[in-house]
Amino acid sequence: MPPEPVLTGLLAGWLPRQRWFAGKDREISGVSVVTATELRPALHHLVLAVEQGPVVDHYQLVIGSSRDIPERLRPGEIGLVPGSVLYDAAHDPEANALLLSRMADETHIGSLRFRHTPGVAIDTGLDSALIAGEQSNTSVIFADSYICKLFRRLSPGVNPDLEVNLALSGSEHTPAVIGWMETDSGDTLALLSEYLRTGTDGWKLAVTSARDWLCDVGSDPATAGGDFAAESERLGAATAAVHRDLAEAFGVTTQPRADLLTMVERMRAQLSEVCNEVPDLRPQAEAIASAFDDLAAMPSPLTVQRVHGDYHLGQVMRTDTGWVLLDFEGEPARTPTERKDLAHPLRDVAGMLRSFEYAARFMEAENGLESRAYAWAARNRDAFCKGYASAGGPDPAEHASLIRAFEFDKAVYEVRYEARNRPSWLHVPLRSLSHLAA
C-alpha cells in the first residue's frame, strides 16, 4: 500500500466517478482510512471515512495493487503510484474467490468476520464476474450459483437486506442466504445469496411489454404482444405474501399520531428541498402538498410494519417458479434508522405503482404516444392492485388518499434521485408527476 496521503488523494478523485458513490452532489473535503486489513499480499480490505462538509460516510473497498494489471482489470483501475497500479478488486476473480473461500471456512481476519448459513457448504473456486448496471452497491456472480453483494456505503449494525432475508428464510419469494461478511462489531459488509439463474428482472419484462403495446398502434393492451397484466397480478399476490411474512417475523403495530405527523413533516421537508434543487418540480408542488395535508388529516391511525422500503420493478425477478423480491435495504438516500422505520404496507404498493408509471413514461419519451402509455400503466397498476388485495393485502382501492400521498412522496424522491444520479432520466418522474398531479 502506498503512504496514506497518496492513497486517499487518489481515492478522493476516484470515488465520485463510481456509480455507487452516494455523495456525488457534494465536494469531498477529506478521505481517511478507518481500517486496512491485509487479505493476502497486495490485497487489502479498506473501510474509508469520506468527509463531505459536516457529513462523514463510511465506504468499503477491496483494493489490489500490482506492478501491472491485465486488460480485464482496467475498468477497476484507481490510479498509479510509484511502482504499481491500484485497482478495485471487485473486478478481480481471484480476489472474489478468496472472499468466497473465507466465507466457506468462516475465517476471522483482523476486524473482519466471514460467515455462512449453518448447514450450507459453499462451493468454492467458482469463476466470478462483476455485474454491470445501475446499482447502489457492487454485486459479483459466482458461476450462476451465488451472487455476492458488497455494500458500498456502510451503516452500523446488521444491514436490513441480510436481516430480512434471514428472517424470511424458506420463503419462495426471497433468495436463500448463503453467507455474509461483517465486522467484529456486527456491521454487515457483504451478503452472499443464492443466484436466481432463471430470473429476469421485472423492469426489463415490463419495458418489453410496454414497448410491444406502444408500437402496436390500434390494438388493445389485452391482445397486444407481451401483455404483462397477468404477471403484474401475480406480482401483487407475491407482494402481499411477503408483507404477511414480514408482519409475522417482525410484528405489526398501530402508528401513534405523533409518528404520522412526523412522517408527513418529512414528506413536506423533502418536497421543499427538492423544489429548491429541481425548479421544474415547482408547478406540481401545490397538488403534492395537498395530498400530504389529506394524509395528516386522516382520522384513523395507520397499521405499520416492516416493509421493503424501496420497492420497484428493478427489485423483483420473475423466475421459473414465480416472483422473488430482492434488496430489502430501503432507499439508498435514507439514514440507516429511517431504512428500518415501520410503514404502512401500501407504501410499497405505491412504490410499485410508480414503477409501472416509470416504465410507461420511459417508453413514451421514446415515441410520444402519451395516451397509450397511460393505458399500459393503468392496466398493469390495476392488475397489481387486484393481485395484492386478492392475496389478503389491504385493498389499494379503499385507501386512495394514502396511496396518492405515498406515490407523490416516492415521485418527489425519484426527482431528486434522477437529478443527482441519472440527469438524463429526470424527465421520466417529472412527466409522470405532471400527469399524477393533474
Ligand SMILES: Nc1ncnc2c1ncn2[C@@H]1O[C@H](COP(=O)(O)OP(=O)(O)O)[C@@H](O)[C@H]1O
Ligand atoms: N439473487 C439474485 N439472483 C439473480 N440476480 C440477482 C439476485 N440479486 C440481485 N440480482 C441482480 O442484481 C441487481 C442488483 O441487485 P440489488 O440487490 O438491487 O443491488 P443494489 O443494492 O446494488 O441495487 C438486481 O436488479 C438483479 O438484476
Ligand SMILES: O=P(O)(O)O[C@H]1O[C@H](CO)[C@@H](O[C@H]2O[C@H](CO)[C@@H](O)[C@H](O)[C@H]2O)[C@H](O)[C@H]1O
Ligand atoms: O439502487 P436501488 O435499486 O436500491 O434504487 C435506486 O435506483 C433505482 C434505479 O436504478 C431507482 O428506481 C427508479 O428507476 C427504476 C427504473 O430504473 C424504476 O423502476 C423505479 O420505479 C424508479 O423509482 C430507485 O428509486 C432508487 O432508490
